[in-house]
Amino acid sequence: MVGAHRNIGSFIIRDMVDAARSSGAIPTLPPGPKGSFLTGNLSEYVPDQLGFLTRTAKKYGDVVRLRFLNVPLYLLNHPDHVEYVLVKNNRNFIKDRAERSGLRFLGQGLLTSEGDHWRRQRRLAQPAFHRQRISAYGRTMVESAERMLDLSWRDGETREVQEDMSRLTLEIVSNTLFGAAITENLEEEVADALGVVMERFTGGILFKVPEGIPTPANLRFRRAIRRLEEIIYGIIRERRRRAPDEETGDLLSMLLAVRDEATGEGMSDGQLRDEVLTIFLAGHETTALNLSWTWHLLAGHTGVEARLHDELRETLGGRAPTMADLPGLRYANAVVKESTRLYPPVWGFGREALQDCEIGDFRVPKGTQVVVSPWVMHRDERYFENPETFRPERWLDGSTDVLPKYAYFPFGGGPRLCIGSGFAKMEAVLLLATIAQRFRLRHAPGQETVEPLPSLTLRPRNGLRMVLAERG
Numbered sequence: 001m002v003g004a005h006r007n008i009g010s011f012i013i014r015d016m017v018d019a020a021r022s023s024g025a026i027p028t029l030p031p032g033p034k035g036s037f038l039t040g041n042l043s044e045y046v047p048d049q050l051g052f053l054t055r056t057a058k059k060y061g062d063v064v065r066l067r068f069l070n071v072p073l074y075l076l077n078h079p080d081h082v083e084y085v086l087v088k089n090n091r092n093f094i095k096d097r098a099e100r101s102g103l104r105f106l107g108q109g110l111l112t113s114e115g116d117h118w119r120r121q122r123r124l125a126q127p128a129f130h131r132q133r134i135s136a137y138g139r140t141m142v143e144s145a146e147r148m149l150d151l152s153w154r155d156g157e158t159r160e161v162q163e164d165m166s167r168l169t170l171e172i173v174s175n176t177l178f179g180a181a182i183t184e185n186l187e188e189e190v191a192d193a194l195g196v197v198m199e200r201f202t203g204g205i206l207f208k209v210p211e212g213i214p215t216p217a218n219l220r221f222r223r224a225i226r227r228l229e230e231i232i233y234g235i236i237r238e239r240r241r242r243a244p245d246e247e248t249g250d251l252l253s254m255l256l257a258v259r260d261e262a263t264g265e266g267m268s269d270g271q272l273r274d275e276v277l278t279i280f281l282a283g284h285e286t287t288a289l290n291l292s293w294t295w296h297l298l299a300g301h302t303g304v305e306a307r308l309h310d311e312l313r314e315t316l317g318g319r320a321p322t323m324a325d326l327p328g329l330r331y332a333n334a335v336v337k338e339s340t341r342l343y344p345p346v347w348g349f350g351r352e353a354l355q356d357c358e359i360g361d362f363r364v365p366k367g368t369q370v371v372v373s374p375w376v377m378h379r380d381e382r383y384f385e386n387p388e389t390f391r392p393e394r395w396l397d398g399s400t401d402v403l404p405k406y407a408y409f410p411f412g413g414g415p416r417l418c419i420g421s422g423f424a425k426m427e428a429v430l431l432l433a434t435i436a437q438r439f440r441l442r443h444a445p446g447q448e449t450v451e452p453l454p455s456l457t458l459r460p461r462n463g464l465r466m467v468l469a470e471r472g
Contacts, residue, residue: 030074030362032056032065040067049454050347050375057376063360071097073369074359077380079404081359082372085351086406087414092357096350096369102201102456104211105225107274110419111282118416120260124267125275125419128254134423136249137176138323141427144171145434146320155470158444162292162464167191169284169291172427177279178235179250186231194280196224201456232276236269252276279420285457286345287424291431292464293343294336295441296450297390299466304392305440308335309471312437321433329429332436334392336428342390344374344410347458374410375458383407440469 033056035041045052045068053075056064062078076082085093094100094114106112110121127133148168153159170191174182182190200221211218239256255275259266267275298305308331315321315328326333353368364370379387383403384394394400400408411418418424443450444465453461 028363030063030065030360031060032067032075033060035067039069040071042068050452053348053371053373053376054379057380063362071369073371074362074364075376076359076370076372077376078360079377079383079406082377082406082409083413084359085370085372086349086409086412086416089357090414090416092354093351093370094354096352096371099350105197105221106278106281108271109274109278111278113274121267121271121275122415122419124258124260125255127258128251129419129423131422133254134426135323137172137423138426138430140175141172141430142320142322142434144168144175145431149435149438153439153468155468158465158467160463161295161441161466162288162460165288165291165295166284168431169288169427170194170280173280173283175250176423177251177276177283179253182231182235189227190231190280193224193227194284196220197228197281198285198456202453228277228280229273232273233269236272236276251279282418283420283423287427287431289343289345289457289459290336290340290424290428292460293458294339294428294432295466296443296460296464297339297342298335298436299442300448301390304335304390305436307331308432308436312433316433316437318437321430323426323430325433326426326429329433330396331392332429332433333425334395336425336432337395338390338392340410341378341384341408342388343452343458344378345457346410346412347375347452347454348373349412372409374408375454377407377409380407438471440471441466442469443467 033041033044036043041052045066056066057075057077062076062081064075064077066073066075076085095103095112100112103112108117108121110118110125113121145168148164148171152164171187174187174190200217211221235252236256239252252272255267255272257266298308311329311331315325321329349372351370351372353364353366353370356366357364359370378384381387384407385399406413411421411424444467447465450464451461453459
């Protein structure tokens, strides 16, 4: 019924737009909250970013005009508009100003590069992320989770679960990226340095003090980046000294081996540095947050948790999961998918228009910043019944089969779909199955309500302290 109402509504809106266009009444600027003369909508946005975007989308519709200081921004709230920006006219949109400035330290990696350079790097890196390649890492993921449970988790203790998930996924990305090249001590250094890097983006990347200004926080940030570079370049140099046919099976060896079909050239040390640093940052943070939010949701929905445990018992019978079990872990996959819907680790994607274009019958001038937000779209009642409810069954009962393609887009879309999305999905389900078989997690006293913090990613504002209960 939701889909039928939406279709009827779209026909009505289309007829109204056609009539307005014929009469010359189509407005140039989309609607939006007026804001103040000097700061625009900044004072409303900063204290409640997610709430503000959600409210303005509901009030003003599929294209909303906002202004932060002197910078106009369009918030897009329709799957067709998301598809237009990410897919159909993607070459007209580059990363937005804030991301280009805030993530400059990543160099020209896949997350930040544009144009022909990005297309070449994507073409070179893609084979390393083919399904048959990443499936080989399933065992590493499960073994890392079991090691954490054996060495660190005890029945009845209280853990900072977000930190545990972050350390776990960092160990996994380190092992799959570098293999045996990174020692436990180096892994601790990497974890500490990445922690400093992520601290810089607490509260987002809009209004950070420029890196060149030597504040204490910026100096810590620079030292962290230098240490990460020392580790990365050291391992790259060691690998280049090896025999060409000495295959180690990790991601770095694949990135070293790839060659451009047109020129025969591989990646330079600088290009490898950029890709490795990007993989380190994005490859552990998003899955760690996905799992953290999943534990939070399961703790508050014991019926969902019980059904998950039933599936794990029937499918695994107490043994460790493998890649071969993934097709049978349908409910576990639905739990992860629903958690990602409600708490998408990447809660917004910003772009800048290179040339004038039109979105939703509004003119988008060259240089306009546009934002598409999984947080807003994933909670839109036009596409998801009872959108605030955690209900994994929606992904199994057919109710989401008719979703527009870009009503759900936690990994972006189009040519710039996250290259590691397959890795991340596989990892989340395997880790959930491994851990949930052995432990139940409950909120520590006072932590039943967890507020999301929209920084570079969507983190629990004050962490996530939970009590462990070992399953008998």
